[in-house]
Amino acid sequence: MMRTVGVEEELLLVDAESGEAQALSAAVLESAEREASGDSVFESELHRQQLEFATHPCADMGELAASVHRWRAEAQRHAARAGASVVALATSPLPVSPTIGAGERYRWMAERYGLTAQEQLTCGCHIHVSVSSEEEGVAVLDRVRCWLPVLLALSANSPFWQGQDTKYASYRNRVWGRWPSAGPVDLHLSAERYHAQVRAMVGTGVLRDEGMVYFDARLSHRYPTVEIRIADVCLDPDDTVLLATLVRALVETSAGEWRAGEPPAGVSAALLRVASWQAARAGMEDRLVHPRTLLPEPAPDVLRALLEHVRDALEDSGDLAAVEKALAAVERRGNGARVQREVLARTGSLSATVAECVRITGG
Numbered sequence: 604m605m606r607t608v609g610v611e612e613e614l615l616l617v618d619a620e621s622g623e624a625q626a627l628s629a630a631v632l633e634s635a636e637r638e639a640s641g642d643s644v645f646e647s648e649l650h651r652q653q654l655e656f657a658t659h660p661c662a663d664m665g666e667l668a669a670s671v672h673r674w675r676a677e678a679q680r681h682a683a684r685a686g687a688s689v690v691a692l693a694t695s696p697l698p699v700s701p702t703i704g705a706g707e708r709y710r711w712m713a714e715r716y717g718l719t720a721q722e723q724l725t726c727g728c729h730i731h732v733s734v735s736s737e738e739e740g741v742a743v744l745d746r747v748r749c750w751l752p753v754l755l756a757l758s759a760n761s762p763f764w765q766g767q768d769t770k771y772a773s774y775r776n777r778v779w780g781r782w783p784s785a786g787p788v789d790l791h792l793s794a795e796r797y798h799a800q801v802r803a804m805v806g807t808g809v810l811r812d813e814g815m816v817y818f819d820a821r822l823s824h825r826y827p828t829v830e831i832r833i834a835d836v837c838l839d840p841d842d843t844v845l846l847a848t849l850v851r852a853l854v855e856t857s858a859g860e861w862r863a864g865e866p867p868a869g870v871s872a873a874l875l876r877v878a879s880w881q882a883a884r885a886g887m888e889d890r891l892v893h894p895r896t897l898l899p900e901p902a903p904d905v906l907r908a909l910l911e912h913v914r915d916a917l918e919d920s921g922d923l924a925a926v927e928k929a930l931a932a933v934e935r936r937g938n939g940a941r942v943q944r945e946v947l948a949r950t951g952s953l954s955a956t957v958a959e960c961v962r963i964t965g966g
Contacts, residue, residue, distance in 0.1 A: 605662040605663075605920060606662070606732050606733045606734075606851055606854060606855060607660035607661060607662050607732070607733045608660065608661055608662075608664070608667055608730065608731065608732055608733075608847050608848075608850070608851050609657060609658050609659065609660045609661070609730075609731040609826075609828070610657070610658045610667065610670075610671060610728065610729070610730055610731075610843060610847055611655060611656070611657045611658075611728070611729040611731070612655065612656055612671070612674075612675075612691065612726075612728050612836050612843065613648055613653055613654070613655045613725075613726035613727055613728070613836055614653065614654050614655070614656075614675070614678055614689040614690065614691055614726060614836065614964070615652060615653060615689065615690050615691075615692050615695060615724075615726055616628060616631065616651075616652050616653065616654055616682055616685075616687050616688075616689060617687060617688050617689075617690050617695075617957055617961070618686075618687060618688075619683075619686070619687060619688045619961075620954075621697070621954055622696070622697055622953065622954040622955075622956070622957030622958060623695075623697050623698075623699065623954075624652040624695045624697070624699040624701075624724065625652060625687045626650075626651035626652050626702040627651065627652075627682070627685045627686075627687050628647050628648070628650075628651045628652070628653060628654050628704065629647075629651065629705070630684075630685040631645070631654055631678070631681045631682050631684075631685050631687070632645055632646075632647060632654070632681075634681040634684045634685065635677070635678075635681045644656045644657055644658070644659075644674055644677075645674075645677075645678065645681075647704050647705075647706075648704065649703065649704055649709055649712065649720065649723055650701045650702060650703060650704060650723070650724045651701075651702040651703070651704050651705075652695070652699065652701060652702065652724055653724065653726060654678055654682070654689060656674040656675075656677075656678060658670040658671060658674065660731070660733065664844060664847070664848050664920075664922055664925065667844060667847060668840070668841070668844045671840045671843050671844060672840055672966050675689070675691070675840060675964060675965060675966070676965060679964075679965060688961045689961070689964060690957060690960050690961045690964050691726070691760070691836045691837060691838050691839075691840075691939075691960070691963075691964040692726065692760060692761065692836070692838065692939070692943070692957070692960055693725055693726045693727065693759075693760045693761035693773065693774075693775040693835035693836050693939070694724070694725055694726070694761035694763060694764050694774055694775050694778070695724060695763075695764075695765075696763035696766070696943065696947075696953045696956055696957055697763075697766055697953050697954065697957065698765045698766045699724060699765070701721060701722065701723070701724040703720065703721070708811070711811060712811070715811070716782075719781045719782065722778060722781075723778060723779070723781075723782075725761070725775040725778050725779055726775070726835070726836040727775065727779070727832065727834060727835060727836055728758060728834045728835065728836045728837055728843060728846065729830055729831065729832050729834075730830070730831045730834070730846060730847050730850040730851075731823060731826055731828035731829070731830050732828055732829055732831070732850055732851050732854040733827060733828050734827060734828060734829055734854070734858070736794075737794040737797075737822060738793070738794050739858055739861065740794070740822050740827075740828075740829045741791045741792075741793060741794045741796075741797045741822065742857065742858065742861035742867075743829050743854050743857040743858055743861070744791060744797075744818075744820050744821070744822070744829060745790050745791055745792065745857075745867040746856075746857035746860055746861065746867045746868075747820060747829075747831070747853045747854065747857050748787060748788075748790075748819070748820065748867075748870070748875060749868055749870055749875065749878075749894035749895075750853055750894050750909060750912070751787070751819050751820060751831065751833045751875075751879070752833075752875070752878040752879045752881070752882035752891065752892065752894075753882065753891060753894065753905055753906065753909050754831065754833055754834050754846060754849065754850070755773055755776060755833045755834060755835070755879060755882040755883060756772070756773075756882040756883075756885065756886050756887055756891055756902060756905075756906075756938075757834075757842075757845075757846065757849075757887065757906065757933065757938060758773075758834035758835045758836075758837050758842065758846055758938065758939070759771075759772035759773035759776075759835055759882070759883065759886035759887070759938050759939065759940045760772075760773070760775075760835040760836060760837060760838050760938060760939025760940055760943070761773050761774045761775035761776075761835055761939075761940065762774065762940040762943055762944055763943065763947075763953065764778075766953065768944070770884070771883050771884050772882075772883060772884065772885060772886025772887070772888065772938065772940035772941075773835050773882070773883040773886065773940065774883070775835050776833070776835070776879065776882075776883040777880075777883055779817070782815075782817050783809050783810065784804060784809075784810055784815060784816050784817045784818065785817040785818075785819075786817075786818070786819060786872070786876060786879065787818075787819050787872045787875035787876055787879060788800075788818050788819075788872050789871065789872045790867060790869065794822075797822065801813050801816050804816060817832065818832070819831075819832055819833040819879070820832060820833065829854060831850050831853075833879070834846055835939065837938075837939060838938075838939030838942055838943070838960055838963050838964065839939070839942075839963055839966070840964070840965075840966045841929060841932070841966070842929070842933060842938070842939070844929070845926060845929040845930065845933065848917070848922050848925070848926055848929075849909065849913065849926065851916075851920070852913035852916035852917045852920070852922070852926075853912075853913055853916075855913075855916040855919070855920075856912060856913050856915070856916045859916075868894075870897065874892075874897060877892065878891070878892035878894075878897075881899070885902065886902070886938055886940045886941065887902045887903075887906070887933070887934070887937060887938050887941070888902065888937075888941065889901075889902065890902065891905040892905075893905050893908060894908070894909075895908065903934060906930060906934070910926070910927070910930065939960075942960075942963070943956055943960065946959045946960070
């Protein structure tokens, strides 16, 4: 059986003219819910300047691509009714004063975490891949962890923050890392130990519940999936599909290693944190920490190492040719961070940059 994949994307709501983030999620959700037959795919997020959608699980990547395009277009249609646009940017390029969303949970977070919560206007992409059991899921988490910084570099799409170039490709990753539970973790080794760690973290009272365990990759507390959470939301919808395809292949490869009795690499969380910092800083424009050697190597070489690592899984699923083509396209035009910087260099305007990104978001 082919593993299914689902995608959650967080989008930024912006003024169609100025490009400034707009606190209009309630109006957009109301528009979407009026038309929804059954459960809506759209949800609110921590800030009112955000909108999230989730695809249904798909075994075929062409079906997933159609779903991502469809829900981005639907989000844009509902946003337009509120006088706004949606854009797949992981941070707002223009200055913004984020507004915490309605609801008791969000109020609790605002009170508990103060400025950390207030400043968390960031948009990510979460990839869910089905697993047969929690033991398989934890085995996968232990084996994908070294490759997660490469996915961050590939998806990096947040170079600007409060009107400034941060010098990072993914400043979202740096902001997200302020949460007490965010980032890489050490090996779990069993489902029992994984859950014991989660219980202990929640038991401290620092976290409200297990939904606030923001590991870079975790067992979903709602679905029978592993959830890869490290990525920025991708500017181009084709890159979202590429990311999801690579993640599924990583999961399949890792599960195969576990079944074959191959132990996970014993890289510490401290080293993975350094690798993630480098990926957030460099994106695809400089060197990354190679997952096998833990030495700096050119980003294209590290991407090719990822491709070789999952090649057999991609061949088995019939996705290899599509991934090779998509990776070549990203290497040619760059990730979202590079595209944003190139548009700003060409136009001299962050507003024009957002406008161009609105166009790209729709594919």
